[in-house]
Amino acid sequence: MRHLLSAADLTRAEAIEILDTAETMAQTQSREIKKLPPLRGMTVVNLFFEDSTRTRISFEAAAKRLSADVINFSAKGSSVSKGESLKDTAQTLAAMGADAVVIRHPASGAPHRLATAGWIDTPVINAGDGMHQHPTQALLDAFTMRRRRHGAATTGTDLAGARVVIVGDVLHSRVARSNVDLLATLGADVVLVAPPTLLPVGAEVWPCALSYDLDATIAEHTPDAIMMLRVQRERMSSAGGGFFPSPMEYSRRYGLDGARLRALPDHAIVMHPGPMNRGLEISAQAADSARSTVVEQVSNGVAVRMAVLYLLLAGGRSSERNAQ
Amino acid sequence: MSSGSLGTIVLTESDISRALTRIAHEILERNKGAQDLVLLGIPTRGAPLARRVGARILSAENREGDSVDGIDSLDSLVGALDITMHRDDLRRQPTRALEPTRIPAGGIDDKVVVLVDDVLYSGRTIRAALDAISDIGRPRAVQLAVLVDRGHRELPIRADYIGKNLPTSRSERVRVQLRELDGTDAVVLHGTDAVVLDGTDAVVLDG
Numbered sequence: 011m012r013h014l015l016s017a018a019d020l021t022r023a024e025a026i027e028i029l030d031t032a033e034t035m036a037q038t039q040s041r042e043i044k045k046l047p048p049l050r051g052m053t054v055v056n057l058f059f060e061d062s063t064r065t066r067i068s069f070e071a072a073a074k075r076l077s078a079d080v081i082n083f084s085a086k087g088s089s090v091s092k093g094e095s096l097k098d099t100a101q102t103l104a105a106m107g108a109d110a111v112v113i114r115h116p117a118s119g120a121p122h123r124l125a126t127a128g129w130i131d132t133p134v135i136n137a138g139d140g141m142h143q144h145p146t147q148a149l150l151d152a153f154t155m156r157r158r159r160h161g162a163a164t165t166g167t168d169l170a171g172a173r174v175v176i177v178g179d180v181l182h183s184r185v186a187r188s189n190v191d192l193l194a195t196l197g198a199d200v201v202l203v204a205p206p207t208l209l210p211v212g213a214e215v216w217p218c219a220l221s222y223d224l225d226a227t228i229a230e231h232t233p234d235a236i237m238m239l240r241v242q243r244e245r246m247s248s249a250g251g252g253f254f255p256s257p258m259e260y261s262r263r264y265g266l267d268g269a270r271l272r273a274l275p276d277h278a279i280v281m282h283p284g285p286m287n288r289g290l291e292i293s294a295q296a297a298d299s300a301r302s303t304v305v306e307q308v309s310n311g312v313a314v315r316m317a318v319l320y321l322l323l324a325g326g327r328s329s330e331r332n333a334q
Numbered sequence: 335m336s337s338g339s340l341g342t343i344v345l346t347e348s349d350i351s352r353a354l355t356r357i358a359h360e361i362l363e364r365n366k367g368a369q370d371l372v373l374l375g376i377p378t379r380g381a382p383l384a385r386r387v388g389a390r391i392l393s394a395e396n397r398e399g400d401s402v403d404g405i406d407s408l409d410s411l412v413g414a415l416d417i418t419m420h421r422d423d424l425r426r427q428p429t430r431a432l433e434p435t436r437i438p439a440g441g442i443d444d445k446v447v448v449l450v451d452d453v454l455y456s457g458r459t460i461r462a463a464l465d466a467i468s469d470i471g472r473p474r475a476v477q478l479a480v481l482v483d484r485g486h487r488e489l490p491i492r493a494d495y496i497g498k499n500l501p502t503s504r505s506e507r508v509r510v511q512l513r514e515l516d517g518t519d520a521v522v523l524h525g526t527d528a529v530v531l532d533g534t535d536a537v538v539l540d541g
Contacts, residue, residue: 027431034416034432043469048419165434324419325429 017145017188031317049078052109059085072315104130118142133322148188150314170197178239237281345521353497358390374415377433382514384450388412420462442471452510454480457491
């Protein structure tokens with residue numbers, strides 16, 4: 011593994027190695043001294059062409075906990091807004107001595123381009139590209155589910171037989187795509203639930219089931235985990251695509267309210283990648299319930315990103331080339 | 335053991351057992367009992383060795399009728415300390431998998447920590463372990479127990495408890511096999527020309 015571009019690229023063994031490493035990293039984060047030395051002297055660049063607070067902070071915290079220096083580059087107010095190309099930006103960063111690039115970009119495929127075009131020679135980590143992939147989010151979600159499922163003895167385990175329901179705007183969601191790929195690799199059984207307008211063409215060949223009816227899915231599928239995707243209010247208007255008639259209607263049919271929360275099996279967890287629209291896709295009751303793992307997902311995110319940075323960067327360069 | 339033609343057995347199962355018993359008693363003698371004692375094994379093979387020494391310490395304490403203040407089981411006496419992220423050769427090798435670290439519930443602050451490893455060679459592993467310890471707490475003292483000291487130190491480090499001093503040349507390799515990981519107990523010395531290992535997954539240890 012030289013780059014992390016897509017959750018679909020990970021084999022079962024690689025995914026489990028990342029999750030196991032993250033488990034060790036998480037352990038160290040309960041100590042008084044959270045900083046570890048393996049990336050001492052290295053520089054990680056956060057190259058963010060799209061607004062993001064939590065993902066950027068999470069990567070920044072992860073890199074700093076491993077003793078790397080972090081340079082944050084956001085497109086706003088930078089040379090990019092003056093028209094600089096991705097290639098020139100990348101080469102500028104490489105010339106400054108970046109050892110790894112974490113990239114978020116509104117265009118699907120930009121991280122892949124950066125990794126394979128030969129502009130730079132460092133590992134590239136995809137922190138979300140367009141409507142394509144967000145692999146570290148899928149990894150932290152899988153990590154959260156695995157911990158809840160296997161408790162203390164998670165090492166080496168996958169998610170075989172876990173039943174997961176993902177609800178919401180699948181069409182625009184890189185979180186949904188990454189999760190479907192990784193969960194299928196780890197053996198989980200996934201159902202996507204969305205209004206027909208918010209399911210992409212071609213989703214029927216994905217390794218998961220599809221449904222338009224949330225209540226029926228909860229009743230039939232008895233999920234171990236239900237993941238609510240963020241729905242943007244502007245998708246409602248005709249300018250935003252007119253994907254659903256009103257927030258109220260969406261919330262009634264696809265929101266996780268008190269009644270649906272009670273209909274879930276007792277052990278089921280409620281997940282959300284954040285930021286949440288309380289009252290739209292998730293009720294405050296569900297978001298604040300003891301089953302909600304929203305806050306846990308954030309702290310798990312740091313551990314998972316530490317694991318990814320460690321596995322991509324800590325070893326010798328030559329070995330990384332051999333592995334690819 | 336099929337290693338007769340491939341290396342010399344320098345410690346047999348009973349040798350290892352006697353060495354560990356002696357180390358356990360030396361630890362008790364020097365620290366005047368098991369109070370405030372924490373044994374930390376360095377994975378891979380230091381971890382099961384620490385548990386074996388710990389079990390001997392517990393049984394010796396009980397037999398002598400001493401109080402076992404605060405030490406109610408092996409898990410509160412023995413832990414494991416992974417030093418991978420503190421190694422100074424991290425970037426010279428392919429990325430290493432991390433091993434679990436487990437610190438006994440009482441922590442290590444103001445305790446006497448005995449590091450346990452299988453082979454003491456360059457001393458670099460122990461230096462890494464000392465760094466790892468300082469991230470976790472501040473012990474009253476740190477001591478070192480090893481099954482084999484093969485010499486050739488590259489750092490000013492020495493062991494407090496040694497199972498066997500084994501004069502070696504740098505070109506030789508010392509292989510420790512433990513029941514818990516390799517199915518058999520033995521320490522084997524391989525000469526320079528010993529290339530083929532037998533069927534076990536034992537690792538050649540140069541740490």
